[in-house]
Amino acid sequence: MQCRDVRDLADSFLSEQLLVETNHELLRHLEGCPDCRAEVEARRTLRASIQRAVLNADTLRMREEFARDLVPRLRASGGGAGWSVRGWRGAAAAAVVMLAALVWLFLLSSGASALARDAIGDHRDCAVHFRLAEQPIPLDEAASRFGAWYGALQETPPAEVTADAGTLRVVGRHVCVFNGRRFAHIVLDLEGQVVSLLVTDDRSWSTMRVGGDERPRLASQSAVGVGVVTFRTAYFLRGQSQRAGAARDRGNAGRATGAASRQRLD
Amino acid sequence: MTSDRGRRGDERVWAAFEAEALPHLDRLFRLAMWFERDRDEAEDLVQETLKEALGSFHRFRPGTNCRAWLVSILQHVRSKRQRAKSRAPFVDDPEERAINTVPFTPPIPQEITDEEMLAALGRLPGHYQEVIVYCDVEELSYKEIAATLNVPIGTVMSRLHRGRALLRRELTASSARGRTRGTGR
Numbered sequence: 001m002q003c004r005d006v007r008d009l010a011d012s013f014l015s016e017q018l019l020v021e022t023n024h025e026l027l028r029h030l031e032g033c034p035d036c037r038a039e040v041e042a043r044r045t046l047r048a049s050i051q052r053a054v055l056n057a058d059t060l061r062m063r064e065e066f067a068r069d070l071v072p073r074l075r076a077s078g079g080g081a082g083w084s085v086r087g088w089r090g091a092a093a094a095a096v097v098m099l100a101a102l103v104w105l106f107l108l109s110s111g112a113s114a115l116a117r118d119a120i121g122d123h124r125d126c127a128v129h130f131r132l133a134e135q136p137i138p139l140d141e142a143a144s145r146f147g148a149w150y151g152a153l154q155e156t157p158p159a160e161v162t163a164d165a166g167t168l169r170v171v172g173r174h175v176c177v178f179n180g181r182r183f184a185h186i187v188l189d190l191e192g193q194v195v196s197l198l199v200t201d202d203r204s205w206s207t208m209r210v211g212g213d214e215r216p217r218l219a220s221q222s223a224v225g226v227g228v229v230t231f232r233t234a235y236f237l238r239g240q241s242q243r244a245g246a247a248r249d250r251g252n253a254g255r256a257t258g259a260a261s262r263q264r265l266d
Numbered sequence: 267m268t269s270d271r272g273r274r275g276d277e278r279v280w281a282a283f284e285a286e287a288l289p290h291l292d293r294l295f296r297l298a299m300w301f302e303r304d305r306d307e308a309e310d311l312v313q314e315t316l317k318e319a320l321g322s323f324h325r326f327r328p329g330t331n332c333r334a335w336l337v338s339i340l341q342h343v344r345s346k347r348q349r350a351k352s353r354a355p356f357v358d359d360p361e362e363r364a365i366n367t368v369p370f371t372p373p374i375p376q377e378i379t380d381e382e383m384l385a386a387l388g389r390l391p392g393h394y395q396e397v398i399v400y401c402d403v404e405e406l407s408y409k410e411i412a413a414t415l416n417v418p419i420g421t422v423m424s425r426l427h428r429g430r431a432l433l434r435r436e437l438t439a440s441s442a443r444g445r446t447r448g449t450g451r
Contacts, residue, residue: 008427011423011426011427011430012408012423015401015407015408017407017408042374043374043430045374046374046430046433046434047401047402049378049380049383050383050387050398050399050402050403050433051402051403051405052380053380053381053383053384053387054296054300054384054387054399054403055293055296055403056380057296057380057384059299060295060296060299060300061295061296062291062292062295062296062299062312063305063309066295066309067291067292070291070312070313070316071288073313074313074316074317074320075280077317077320136281136284136285137281137285138278138281138282138285139281140278172280172281172284173277173281174281174284174285
């Protein structure tokens with residue numbers, strides 16, 4: 001193989017598009033030709049520079065609002081996928097839930113506790129930006145791979161739940177991982193706000209402090225040794241919501257202003 | 267019961283789409299933004315692309331390159347939009363003929379900033395930008411690029427060759443201009 005051939009084939013070589021034999025011939029040539037080696041390296045650097053420039057350019061970055069709004073719009077356009085209201089089935093299925101933390105994501109709250117802030121940070125990334133290292137997977141897949149209890153969450157909570165703050169509708173259910181902890185993640189819509197129900201089999205709940213000195217308590221135990229853990233309080237988090245005005249008029253959620261505040265669940 | 271099953275099927279499609287396709291959203295947007303150079307147009311393009319992708323997700327074969335599949339849909343949507351706007355597609359241009367006559371490949375300047383690279387890439391004719399971005403940024407294979415652009419593989423290779431040579435020429439010229447400015451002349 002001559003230098004001229006190498007120059008012709010260098011791009012295909014870098015794209016791993018050459019036949020095995022041609023590839024070997026080219027590599028043999030490179031071993032003995034510093035000029036061609038330098039040329040191939042220069043082209044490799046050029047390609048990496050192009051990629052870096054495009055992937056790092058601020059001017060090409062997506063607006064966060066676009067990313068946030070796109071997902072519900074897509075779901076709405078997907079032939080009605082997943083939007084229907086399903087009846088309540090199997091409240092007993094809830095007994096498989098080991099630890100549930102209800103986090104009301106009225107966007108970020110500057111005064112939230114570290115625990116709540118982490119949960120918000122994790123799951124804004126998950127539900128809104130999809131920046132997780134591991135791709136979310138469906139609940140049924142998680143049920144077969146990581147534990148049957150994930151499967152029960154396909155129906156629990158039901159598609160529609162009425163709460164003091166308004167009607168919650170399930171818009172998505174999946175399983176995602178953040179910082180090594182696996183969550184079943186139920187995304188709900190509370191009259192235009194995103195609400196996440198996070199469920200994990202993390203057993204550290206027994207030593208967890210939810211707020212002040214309060215600890216989660218075991219509400220019920222199933223025959224297979226798992227149980228529902230509830231908090232007497234949940235954090236209603238509000239920051240500078242786009243719908244702050246609407247939220248202010250909405251019952252319990254509306255009474256939480258600025259920093260996190262607590263509302264009794266029961 | 268049937269509708270319940272249908273809804274569950276829809277849920278599964280969405281979950282699979284969410285897991286396979288949506289992680290590529292950021293790169294898909296960058297691609298759209300690069301081609302459109304206009305944020306509103308890029309957002310429309312991405313939304314339309316993902317809508318089409320969701321609608322035909324049953325055609326996606328799990329285990330294959332989802333980004334390449336999405337890029338091919340984006341290209342298809344883009345072409346449709348261009349046709350709708352009656353823009354003439356690139357077929358040939360003086361640059362392409364000129365580059366064929368360039369007897370040597372210019373050297374690559376040692377220090378290139380991202381801004382210089384983007385500016386130089388942006389000065390290339392559109393069909394060279396396409397293949398370079400698909401190949402070097404999206405890392406699609408020649409075969410995938412050919413399918414995406416609906417052109418023979420040979421055309422992809424020749425466009426890549428010419429496009430990269432032209433890009434080097436642009437970078438060299440840009441670097442020379444920078445040096446001239448640096449010396450205060």
